Amino acid sequence: MIISGNSYKKRQIGVGVIGSGRIGTHRAKLAALHSAVKYLVVSDIDETFAEKLAKSTNANGFTTDNYEVINDPNVDVVIVSTPEDEHRESVEAAINAGKSVLVEKPLALTIEDGDRLSKLAEEKGVDLRIGYSQRFLQKYFVAHDEISRGKLGPILGGMTRVYNTRTNMLEILKRCPEATPILDIITYNVDYIGWCLGPDVSPIEVQAMGHGTIFRDQGYDVDDISLTMVKYSTGAVFSFDICYALPGGFPTTGQSVRLEIMGRDGVILIDDDHRDQILYSEHGYSNAYAEDQKLKLAFLGSRSSGEWADGIMFGRIADETKEWLDAQSTGSKCHLTTAKEARQTLAVTLAMAEASETGQPVPLANI
Ligand SMILES: NC(=O)c1ccc[n+]([C@@H]2O[C@H](COP(=O)([O-])OP(=O)(O)OC[C@H]3O[C@@H](n4cnc5c(N)ncnc54)[C@H](O)[C@@H]3O)[C@@H](O)[C@H]2O)c1
Structure with a gap:
């Protein structure tokens, strides 16, 4: 029936x-x-x-x-x-x-x-x-769902950090010298934490420190390592750290991430370093960002955008694109970042860059 x-x-x-x-x-x-x-x-x-x-x-x-x-x-x-x-x-x-x-x-x-x-x-x-494709990796999407159903209770804060090699960062800077690790990469994590905290919570203050010689030696005025912190309107505090200057032979070909969120009633720990899947090959594994680089030892599955295997794409870009096209075709719910959310994330990352440069906290009262 x-x-x-x-x-x-x-x-x-x-x-x-x-x-x-x-x-x-x-x-x-x-x-x-x-x-x-x-x-x-x-x-x-x-x-x-x-x-x-x-x-x-x-x-x-x-x-x-x-x-x-x-x-x-x-x-x-x-x-x-x-x-x-x-x-x-x-x-x-x-x-x-x-x-x-x-x-x-x-x-x-x-x-x-x-x-x-x-x-x-x-x-x-x-x-x-x-x-902001990171939302669409199963581990992050499911964690967001648990958080939005109250499993952690009120969020106290947490940490997230991202590592990648200098090989990949130099390719990004070649494409766009203004696409710094903070504006171009930490932005994913700021988007994700903002999504988890929900639309009624806003960032109110940013602090940051950075240090760098590797990219400056290559002609880019960019820190190798940036340590940043954001305080939100509920009192929650998060650190967002990034180092995209690991040596070129390090076995990742994309983002290696840790993300930990603490709440009054629970905690979520995400290990996204990719150390659970190793490939060693005398024939090498190609870096999606620097095709000439062949790693003999590689974290298989570490390509941030995802992987094509025999005509099928797996990973975050695949799931994100499919959801967006589904939503365009059927009117189904769309979880991609809205312009309002992206504009707030941009304001936070710009404040991180400013705080790192000036050494002073940057208030975000009017964003
Ligand atoms: N979501 C993710 O996982 C993810 C991963 C990597 C990059 N990105 C984002 O994707 C975007 C592109 O990155 P990419 O790695 O594909 O770069 P890319 O350099 O590989 O590709 C960009 C293409 O745009 C072309 N182009 C440049 N200016 C143009 C213009 N005015 N009109 C038309 N074409 C133009 C270039 O010739 C090039 O072919 C960036 O915004 C980047 O931050 C997202």
Whole structure:
């Protein structure tokens, strides 16, 4: 007997992907495999990248003109996967065209740009989401669910730290010199803790210290290690530490993370260092960020974005992209970071950078 109809509308959608690099390639391949996607076009300032991606996804077209993709009448939703300092123009154009947007993190690199994009999306009633993919790793998503059901009681605070190699950080700085470890990486953890604390809790003060010689020797004014702390409006205190300067031969090819949250009634400890899965091979394991690097000893599964294996993608970008496309097609619940949340996270990371530079606490009363 039928009890109730399936309430999801399941419309077919057209997807435009701006930026055909590492992450744009994952997103476009996942879109091409999604059953609701009937049309796919991609762009890149480098035509060879766009063409290669269009061919590998059997897309309907490729171009070097982002506006051609954004304003294509067959495109309903837009994914912006350009480098951090190239998000604004495409996001703005897609919002003005009234199309839902998924943009890579961070939303922007200045609070002015973050404000401008989040306000524009609100004014135009456009759903703007930011790809803070860490939320979509099973261990973090399930921990968030337990926290939101009150299993820890009121949150007291905790710690999170991220390690990666200098090889990977130098690739990120090459892509965008303003994408510092704080603005580009700790941002994931600030987003996650903010999500766990909930919409009624706000950050009120930031402190930080840093030190560095390795990246400065390479011409980038960036600390090798940053230790930061945030106090929230409930009194909860968290530390967010990062060192993306581990030697190049260290066996991770992505983020090695620890995250611990203490509450009055419970505690969550997440070990995301990837030491539970080791590969040793005389033939080497390629680093997703530096393809020329072959590690003989590697933490298998440490590629932050996820892994393709025999045509299937596993990991955070896969689950995040699928949920976003599902939501666009069916109207189902979407857990991706909202523009308001991303704007708050940006304000915290900018304050961390300022506190580290000045050595003074930075209040966040009016964000
Ligand atoms: N969620 C995650 O796990 C994750 C992981 C890595 C990177 N990222 C984010 O993804 C974004 C892109 O990173 P990436 O590693 O794919 O970089 P990438 O350099 O591999 O790719 C960026 C692509 O954009 C192209 N491009 C540059 N400017 C453009 C423009 N104005 N218009 C169109 N194309 C342009 C470049 O030619 C390049 O092909 C960044 O915001 C980064 O922070 C997210």
